[in-house]
Amino acid sequence: MTPFLQSVRRRAAWALTAMFAEYFRPSLRRRVALALATTFAVGYLILRLVLTVSARWPILLIPAIVLALAPWGWWFVAGRLLQPLSATAETVRQLGPQNLGQRIMMTGAADPLRELADAIDEAMDRLAAGYEGQRRFAANASHELRTPLAVQRLLTEVAMDDPEATQDLHRLGTHLLRTNERSERLIEGLLVLAESDRGLPGTAPVRLDELAGSAIDAHQEMAGKHGVSLRRSLAERQVPGDLPLLERLVGNLVTNAIAYNEPGGWVEVEVASEPGPALTVRNTGQPVPAEAVPGLFEPFRRLTADRTSHGGGAGLGLSIVRSITAAHGGTLQARPRPGGGLIVEIDVPAKP
DSSP states (O other), X not given: OOHHHHHHHHHHHHHHHHXXXXXXXXXXXXXXHHHHHHHHHHHHHHHXXXXXXXXXXXXXXXXXXXXXXXXXXXXXXXXXXXXXXHHHHHHHHTOOGGGTTOOOOOOSSOOHHHHHHHHHHHHHHHHHHHHHHHHHHHHHHHHHHHHHHHHHHHHHHHHHHOTXXXXXXXXXXXXXXXXXXXXXXXHHHHHHHHHHHTOOSOOEEEEHHHHHHHHHHHTHHHHHHTTOEEEEXXXXXXXXXXXXXXXXXXXXXXXXXXXXXXTTOEEEEEEOOSSSOSEEEXXXXXXXXGGGTGGGGSTTOOSSGXXXXXXXXXXXXXXXXXXXXXXXXXXXXXXXXTTSSEEEEEEOOSOO
16 A cells, blocks of 8 residues: 555544544533433333342332432432533632633533533633733833822922921921822832732742731831830741731731721730631721621721821722732631721631
């Protein structure tokens, strides 16, 4: 046989194999038909076995036995048929801002189940593109706004340093600098949100107790200005994570607990050994309704309008905490403290 005929023969054999393989792939319709046929065949064999083994049994026992065994058979068959749907649901359940690139990628025949999985994958592609565009816009806008704010701060400080500046100019300059500082904190918070929502580029072991101790020491002056005492209960705890983001998380929690406190109150920072929440921050303060707690972790949300006067915050502190916790695969729980204030518990898994 010539090489040309051998090549034609191989190609024909490959085409036939692919055609039969595609035809006999277990599509959803073929699986249902096969399950029905198998169920009836098994039922028929059970009837034959019952009639053969015990022909003297009353004839009414045969339908009873079939009715007793049929639900178990259908339950097993239904479970096998719905197994791909359960796997699809598990994949969708794992999707989040940090793993928007995960897809179902179902293989097999082009049946309705495959079409559903492909439609979900296409929807996730559109969602990931929109999410990435939103994150990129926030980052770019924040970067672009930094330069004019820095120029405004510089011009205001130069004007205030002028020996001929009046008292009214100093008062106006102080107000402008305070507003400028708040805008800079807002931009910095937006950048942190954009970076933490993107996920972690990598993790390293972090001593959470040492990090919390440093945050408490750094906030002693702020606590003194607000008349708040800082307490600590720090057990040795090491977690995998990003050190700058975890520093920001602890710092935001301590800052928030001090700013929204009351004179003579306290803030307690606890790092517990495993098992249990890795970090707990408690503080005194005004009573917090339980239904209002989830809203405190939304961007630009505060408990009441009066909270805008506390330290000129941008309303991003707790939302940054939530975003950083999610980036580390951790969990965040918050609840009102009896008597006023808030209790925030954060747990970070031992493995990234």
